Amino acid sequence: MSEAIDETKVVEQVDKRLFIGGHRRDAAAGGTFKVEDPSTGAVLCEVADARREDGFAALDAAVEAQASWAATAPRERGEVLRRAYELMMLRQEELALLMTLEMGKPLPEARGEVGYAAEFFRWFAEEAVRISGGFSTSPDGKARFLVMRQPVGPCMLITPWNFPLAMGTRKIGPAVAAGCTMLIKPAQQTPLSMLALADVLREAGLPEGVLSVLPTTDPGGLTEPLLRDGRIRKVSFTGSTAVGKKLLEQSAEQVLRTSMELGGNAPFLVFDDADLDAAVEGAMQAKMRNIGEACTAANRIYVQSGVAEEFSRRLSERMGALRLGRGTEDGVQVGPLIDAKAREKVQGLVDDAVQRGARVLVGGSASDGPGYFYRPTVLAGVAQESRLSSTEIFGPVAPVIPFDTEEEALAAANATEYGLVSYLFTRDVTRAFRVAEALETGMVGLNQGIVSNPAAPFGGVKHSGLGREGGTVGIEEFLEIKYVGIGGLT
Template sequence: MAADSTFEVDDPGTGAIVAAVSDGTRADATAAVDAARQAWAEWRATTPRARSEILHRAFELMHDDIDVLTELIMIENGKPEADARGEVSYAAKFFRWFAEEAVRPGGEFGEAPGGGSRTVVTHRPVGVAALVTPWNFPAAMVTRKVAPALAAGCTVVLKPAAETPLTALAITRLLARAGVPDGVVNLVPTTDAAGVVSTWLQDVRVRKISFTGSTPVGRILLQQASERIVNSSMELGGNAPFVVTDDADLDAAVEGALLAKFRNGGQACTAANRFFVHEAVVDDFTAKFGAAVEAFRVAPAADRGAQIGPVISKRAAVRIEEAVADAVASGARVAHRTPLPSDLSGYFVAPTVLRDVSPDASIIQEEIFGPVAPIVTFSTDEEVLDHVNSSEYGLAAYIFAGDLRRAFKLAESVEAGMVGINRGLVSDPAAPFGGVKQSGLGREGARDGLLEFTETQYYSIDWSG
């Protein structure tokens, strides 16, 4: 369905307009629910094997189309080619994983403790699911939600970020080619995010909301969802600590730090945001880390040698630069910074390493969402745990230590849903992705991701005589 008006999508690497997309309205949001509800009866009755085969086909098609999808992400998101291609490959794996989960029956059968009856426990699709995805991973955030919803037998209405709708449109068309029936997946790109999502949450036919985005927006959606008790999954903000102990392998720690901090230019909810480095190794770590940062090639995605691309918007660039300036005014110093080419025209921020940062500084307490690494020095494990757990967020954390038992002991004390131990990556379709505290509710990926789109039902069967 074409909307009456359109909105423009730009390339953050150049600022050039690259597409115009239909701008969905509240009426379009309702029409999407109409289609999803009408398709639900047939889709939930489709056998798990049939749903699985469609998802397997979607996985294959994503790999067939990897060049096209990579280019779309590069254009609308600004990611360098390697990052964009890696995202497509990662995104496709959610179709494969949940194709496999769709045919793994879950449930229980047992005798009631008092005898006389048997209990059968099963899981049923929750119904029409509203999915709201962010701009930073325009392919992976779509597949991480759509794949388990379809595997469980739900139909969906999907609102991608206005900054990056093109990848979501391409994936929706790909799903149709894979065999997803009309009405099962309904996409509503829009600049009126609040209007479209609130329309869905007010609609009695929508029984699920799955949102990835900021904690402030998540709070608003949870308030709205509470009015009808809508089943809710929230993957919200992060403020991931990156801990380097005095016995850590510094080369491995630097490699992990580069991945954890600068993947997608730091624009990831799991990105390392606060670096806590032991006083005995902070100089050596900073020197090695900083040298690697200064060697980055910063350029638009069209430059195939780019390692760091732009941030998503001019507003984001200004916010990050102001955060760095505030940190420096408060006593931090710029230890290392990537030189920016003079001919850049997009939304670029120089990758920066800060030293002498106070653990109470704003740049430590708030999510940066950009290519800036502030380093705090610590002296004891007890001290660093106090710093790490002082944040209201608890999505991801990273610990590098030579003694694995020490690393694991630290990890057990960290208040986070995911901890990378001696590695700078925690995301995997086979693992439960999600956080604690203000970082959200529920899990995506693994078996947990499928169960998020189901309701538990049990049957009590008379067994007397």
């Protein structure tokens, strides 16, 4: 069977209608929108375009299902997630191809994301039966304290386009495990992965009404009325800081629980005692994962002066050797950016840095032909006042900035409103702990370029967000604490 036929079939197999209360239906207004292949600019298909009335239909279903779903045995909720994990792994190839077609990442990386996304279901399948409480005696001995954890209630989940499956399962997994119903709004650019996941969850036994999927071209018009309605009790969002702030304002009216995984501006510190091979490999992982379109991407690479030139040379060789192309082609390592606007932003940041004195060691321009491709780029001598020093690049551009002292590196690394993740390479144990503690981020990669793991708490500080996803604390975001005071025992 040819590649073209496979691609066509995998798109055709996805039901493009809304998924509301366990059933497929057209948008109430009958509208659709186009989904584009960023590697060619061609239209893949059209998807139902949800509006306000669709959102309220989904909310009605979630509210109706909440009590019975919360009363479902934790083991049963966990088994739904376990079956969903198994189904995702069985369908890894088709889910990966679908993701590559709508988002652009190379197929091997898409396969990796399917596995990563599925792991959130396996992890929270195990956490569902570990929701704990407490029992203790009051200090005066006259009462007993009973502490229990209960589902927060219907949730609004909003996911980005760069990890169209994993950012969904990272939210759906703990919500299902905790006993919450939910509405999920995938990004306009990548709705197909989430629509396909809805069928996986239905097949895994998720009851009607627990999950609705609402693609839309009017996210504000859909979500704001729902958040102001009063029946949604939590909003979990992954995306830009600007949008996150708007959602926080809207959530304040009904005092909603919020989880916000927002923008990043990750510093990557290489000290002169570091294993340079490991540091370059870590930089490739931290910079080029997902074509650089990741909130965890290394945005500012600070290298101690004694090794800066050699590090830049090695990194340039690695970046320059990467193969650019359509993600479905064999051997491709770098796919397109998500759209023309994203590519224009990256080019503007590179141009600004060059105008301020930066030197292009490799790349520095968009590629010819169709699609939104940008060549892997390394810049040396980047001035601290360059826009890319304070702006999340979201593309395959690695600015290398030399430093002399540890204090200088820390000051530059922390000189940002963001605080999601930072990276640190050194063989000095005392320096490792000292610098890790001083970095103002929610996560630190010490001698490694990837920090994301379903078993670890993911999240940032400052303008990078609120709350944590994954790990043993991830389910807490979807649980409320209830205290029962028991008297009459003395």
